[in-house]
Amino acid sequence: MGALLATAAMTMTPSLALAQAKAAAFPGGPVTLIVPYAAGGLTDNLARALGQRLTEKWGQPVVVDNRAGGGTVIGTAAAARAPADGHTLLVTSFGFTTNQFMVRNLPYKQSALEPLALISVAPSILFVHPSVPANNIPELVNYMKSSPTPLTIASSGNGSSPHIAAELFASMVGTPITHVPYRGNGPGINDLLGGQVQAMFDSKASLSYVKAGRLKALGVATLQKSSQAPDLTPIAQAGVPALSKFATGSWFGVLVPEGTPREIQNRLYTDIRSILETKSMQEAIDRSGTEPALMTQAEFAAYLKAEGEKWGPVIREKNIRPD
Template sequence: MTSFTRRSLFVRTLGAAGLALTLASVPFAAAEAGGYPEKPVKILVPVAPGGPMDMIGRLVAEKLGAAWGQPFVVENRPGGGQVIATQVAAQSPADGYTLLVMSHVFTMNPWLFDRLPYGTDDFAPVTQMTETPLILAVNPKLPVNSVKELIDYAKAHPGELSFGSSGPSSSLRFAGELLKEMAGIDMVHVPFDGNGPMTVAVASGEIDLGFVNPVSIPFIKDGRLRALAITSRKRADSLPDLSTMQEAGVAGYEAGSWFGLVAPKGTPDDVIAKLNGEIGKILSDPEVKARLEAVEATPVTQSPEEFAAYIASELQKWKTLIGKLDIKVQ
């Protein structure tokens, strides 16, 4: 496929989604990918060192550096709800030497902030790298054993069920609000200071249910929580008998966290393609898969166009939901 055809397909895909993240045309004078990289490459990570996002960024940086003989240096720029690093990336030269680890937060922030110092079309998607689902779990004393039974119970007891989250504008809250919206049920949101306290609250019966992170799997395995479904597109290897929300009857439901790699808009197409191909190889390596599984992350490989379309669909999904909730970050 020619560069022109690839860019045209890319723009048409995003136009259908209503939100364009465009790969801008680049001058012929731009550096060719054949010699890329010819100097160290900076990978911006918008959170502090430690945790899955930082670990995944460093893992990919390590493997890219080993493959190409140039350092890929991770630079942590935490703060501002991931806005600070994202702004730096958007304003960096479009030459392939500044990259950004992007997360699901990117698709929520435009609707949580009144104004951002960058646009959603300021980036050239390289590839999604991982996804980490959430798990819909209830207190074992709640008389439901499936998602359908939970929805039926909620409809029979409107406003009586409570669901927890790790904060008012957290992905855990939005997972619950998305279920309310898609299933047409009414539940009361109760925010906590993190996934841990919320998980304990569900297990103790302080609240009825919540979408918990995979770190809470021990609570499920020892019976303190009853898992009803997982929020990813596919079942998880760690809980192979647990159905997805879509399999459980909530068509189109998907939530959780994901990480991908992007570059500033205008980065040469051949550089994007070279990065995409090498990262695909990295994510298929058994050692890398094992290291990702240790943090409950599933490798995901996509073309730049597929990743762009996915970002666009996520932007639209959260725009609709967050707009209805009228939530703003102060």
């Protein structure tokens, strides 16, 4: 028996040594970051900030490839079909979690991409027009329950994170809403400013309108205080028991094709993590309006699993479909 084990160890050692040598030599050429969104957006900006620093670290070009369309399905499918050698990564966001519930006949399996590293998160803030007679979450809920017409809540599109956040909020407080989808955050915020709609979940970027007195911010959708909006009360702590677990927002992270060798994944994670811990990258994340959220690879995988378990029932109950 001992001889057999010794023989097995000897036969495995060259393979292990080869794998470790490949990881040490990685990357052996250009690396592509597929972004399933248009250039200039938040996910794209974060990918480019990360890619620039990976280029400097590796001495190899790291190219951002924008594959927008299909509600992120086109770019995600391209990444899922890529060789599992670490030279093609997917930098994506919220839609990766929700498309499995919203899109029929996805051209890829959810398991075809493995979570690698979380870059940052962006908690949502609930904004309302000044005409809404509420200055905090309890007052808003009371208004929603007493108003003869449902609150009109804008979003950046059917199936977007602001849309699903609004549906979750309404479901938890047991009050209907009228959802008004737009083609992006900008048009939705413009109509909120004009009073055509009454509320919208958005990022901290719209806090400038609060300072100008054009909107009211009633709370941030986190369980604890947010560094991105330290003056706002977390909706979960606002005093409405039904909302005690309300937390929503976007996440931004890196995934790799299924089957990418573990040694390569470890090398990728270590290098990306080291960049995420630098001051320059954290400043880039802060400028994006998001906040760093360092996790191990296992923690990131568990986080995405929990996101799916949270959003799946809401999407099915409300029969949410993307634009």
